[in-house]
Amino acid sequence: MLFDSPDSFEDWITATGFAELGDRQGCACCSSLPALLTEITDRTHPLLEAGHWADRGRAPGPRVDGLWVNAKVFTMDDDLRVVDALAVSGGRIVAAGTREELEAQFGDDLTLIDAEGRAILPGFIEPHMHFLPIATIGRLENVGPYRFPKTEDALSHLGTLASKLEEGQWLMGRQFDPALQEGPETLTRWMLDEVSSTHPILIYNASLHFAYCNSKALEIAGIDESTPDDPASPYGRDEKGLPNGVLKGGRAIGSVVKHNAEQRSYDLAGAALEVCARANAKGITTFCDQATGMVQGTKEVEIYRAMAQSGRMTARLRYSLSYALESQWDDLGIQFGDGDEWVRAVGWKIVSDGSNQGYTGLQRTPYLFREDQGLAYVEPDRLNEMVLERTRRGWPLVIHANGDLAIDRVLDAFEATQSAGLTLCAPCRIEHCSILHDDQIHRIKALGLSPSFLIGHVYYWGHAMRDQVFGEAKAALLDRTGACEAEGIRWTLHSDEPVTEMGTLRCVENAVTRSLWKEPGNQLAPQEAVGVMAALRAMTIDAAWQCHSDHEIGSLEAGKCGDFVVLSQDPRSVPLDQISEIRVLETYVDGRKVYSADQDLPEEP
Numbered sequence: 027m028l029f030d031s032p033d034s035f036e037d038w039i040t041a042t043g044f045a046e047l048g049d050r051q052g053c054a055c056c057s058s059l060p061a062l063l064t065e066i067t068d069r070t071h072p073l074l075e076a077g078h079w080a081d082r083g084r085a086p087g088p089r090v091d092g093l094w095v096n097a098k099v100f101t102m103d104d105d106l107r108v109v110d111a112l113a114v115s116g117g118r119i120v121a122a123g124t125r126e127e128l129e130a131q132f133g134d135d136l137t138l139i140d141a142e143g144r145a146i147l148p149g150f151i152e153p154h155m156h157f158l159p160i161a162t163i164g165r166l167e168n169v170g171p172y173r174f175p176k177t178e179d180a181l182s183h184l185g186t187l188a189s190k191l192e193e194g195q196w197l198m199g200r201q202f203d204p205a206l207q208e209g210p211e212t213l214t215r216w217m218l219d220e221v222s223s224t225h226p227i228l229i230y231n232a233s234l235h236f237a238y239c240n241s242k243a244l245e246i247a248g249i250d251e252s253t254p255d256d257p258a259s260p261y262g263r264d265e266k267g268l269p270n271g272v273l274k275g276g277r278a279i280g281s282v283v284k285h286n287a288e289q290r291s292y293d294l295a296g297a298a299l300e301v302c303a304r305a306n307a308k309g310i311t312t313f314c315d316q317a318t319g320m321v322q323g324t325k326e327v328e329i330y331r332a333m334a335q336s337g338r339m340t341a342r343l344r345y346s347l348s349y350a351l352e353s354q355w356d357d358l359g360i361q362f363g364d365g366d367e368w369v370r371a372v373g374w375k376i377v378s379d380g381s382n383q384g385y386t387g388l389q390r391t392p393y394l395f396r397e398d399q400g401l402a403y404v405e406p407d408r409l410n411e412m413v414l415e416r417t418r419r420g421w422p423l424v425i426h427a428n429g430d431l432a433i434d435r436v437l438d439a440f441e442a443t444q445s446a447g448l449t450l451c452a453p454c455r456i457e458h459c460s461i462l463h464d465d466q467i468h469r470i471k472a473l474g475l476s477p478s479f480l481i482g483h484v485y486y487w488g489h490a491m492r493d494q495v496f497g498e499a500k501a502a503l504l505d506r507t508g509a510c511e512a513e514g515i516r517w518t519l520h521s522d523e524p525v526t527e528m529g530t531l532r533c534v535e536n537a538v539t540r541s542l543w544k545e546p547g548n549q550l551a552p553q554e555a556v557g558v559m560a561a562l563r564a565m566t567i568d569a570a571w572q573c574h575s576d577h578e579i580g581s582l583e584a585g586k587c588g589d590f591v592v593l594s595q596d597p598r599s600v601p602l603d604q605i606s607e608i609r610v611l612e613t614y615v616d617g618r619k620v621y622s623a624d625q626d627l628p629e630e631p
């Protein structure tokens with residue numbers, strides 16, 4: 027039992043900083059998850075013990091001491107050398123070079139492996155995702171747009187699932203996104219009652235800021251027309267005041283989902299290791315959680331430690347602490363760099379505004395067809411104070427800023443810290459950094475900052491950014507990878523999963539094509555497209571650098587961790603719009619094969 031009872035909800039609200047942050051309509055960065063209520067109530071909880079993790083997931087296989095030859099080895103070193111051989115031993119890269127020189131040096135000791143001309147790259151690095159939130163909702167049914175472009179198909183799928191449930195069982199789903207799915211603008215209790223009137227149903231919106239439930243769920247939660255609203259997190263209602271099944275914000279969602287006992291005993295360890303395995307299948311060997319503390323409070327760091335100690339991790343974890351728990355982190359005494367090669371604290375995360383497609387990104391000028399300009403989640407004085415104080419304490423800052431005015435204020439804060447005589451803990455990052463003007467690009471360069479772009483904003487939402495959010499001229503300022511590249515700024519791409527799904531090759535394709543999911547053949551600001559090698563660099567060595575880990579991962583150079591991926595094709599040799607279709611054949615972490623397309627994985631004897 028992870029969450030003792032429905033009553034522990036208020037404790038959770040306090041432990042995660044949710045009470046202070048409140049509920050805001052932004053991206054997943056700022057959405058706490060009263061969602062699944064897997065609250066760990068005391069220090070003896072099994073999730074905090076390595077042994078609890080050790081019988082979950084799969085045992086990693088033995089290390090391979092091998093000499094790969096007949097390969098295209100993308101070293102991603104300073105010269106971006108591509109060579110034909112790679113030596114790996116004891117979980118480390120030993121050398122990358124020509125077959126001739128490596129065979130002479132290591133031929134006697136290492137097993138010769140014929141790569142049959144395939145491409146070998148450093149393991150991909152996902153620099154911005156939300157680890158425990160994904161693990162927490164990962165096993166719920168995906169009813170999102172990439173699986174069901176039409177809402178009616180998602181509902182009919184849910185109906186099939188409901189018919190197979192046992193009496194009293196809940197049906198829960200995730201990723202519903204009416205902005206991208208064809209159909210009604212929202213789900214209501216009445217629509218979900220058609221799916222089932224006997225099983226409670228709860229479906230999360232992709233943003234995690236909303237959920238939708240049926241009448242049975244409302245009945246179990248005891249919510250009716252007389253239930254008062256929390257103004258910050260109300261229940262959607264019809265004209266007569268009857269709750270319509272829409273749950274707006276964390277408290278409202280939590281008031282329903284806390285009654286699902288099955289959810290309270292959720293196997294979070296098993297689900298977390300599944301996130302690692304799913305990343306491995308995309309060639310990802312390291313990911314960075316960008317707001318640690320939002321699901322389980324400060325105990326998340328202890329969960330990470332237990333996971334690392336178990337030896338069951340198949341992907342490395344880097345993490346940035348959520349600013350919402352400032353005093354609690356200070357009480358714990360956690361410092362930048364705490365941890366090891368598997369799990370390490372690498373940043374201090376601040377969320378400065380909302381999301382552009384949600385009209386809460388903070389803008390210099392009003393949104394298209396509207397008068398509003400978005401929201402500041404942190405006022406300038408407070409932002410300046412936090413950047414100064416965390417810099418003083420040795421923390422690299424990682425600041426979410428979507429709108430152009432939010433980015434102005436972030437730049438002001440960094441400049442104020444420099445003017446106060448402090449040196450920034452480089453690299454400091456701006457997350458999403460969605461709308462960028464030329465003057466801001468110059469300031470980013472001068473300050474030595476590094477943006478990370480949520481490139482799915484172009485691919486999945488590009489048409490909406492152009493037609494509904496900004497208009498054509500401002501939408502052309504979205505995710506300016508090309509301009510940053512030209513300016514000599516190092517940048518990366520990210521999924522922000524659960525906002526979009528992790529997938530490095532998909533991100534690379536989005537950045538080199540700038541194509542639109544809803545409008546095949548059309549592009550958004552094609553002048554911002556970058557070359558394939560630039561995009562690959564962003565997802566390997568530059569992502570390692572952004573995560574303060576380029577001394578150990580991100581390139582295939584002697585002494586670095588044995589993390590690499592074997593691809594079916596050379597990404598430079600396929601048409602740009604087919605890069606995401608390249609198959610990941612094998613993924614290695616710590617010199618161990620953690621993913622194989624044919625699923626033939628060795629176990630440690």
Ligand SMILES: [Zn+2]
Nearest residue numbers: 053055426457
């Ligand atoms: Zn964010």
Ligand SMILES: [Zn+2]
Nearest residue numbers: 054055316522
């Ligand atoms: Zn995020």
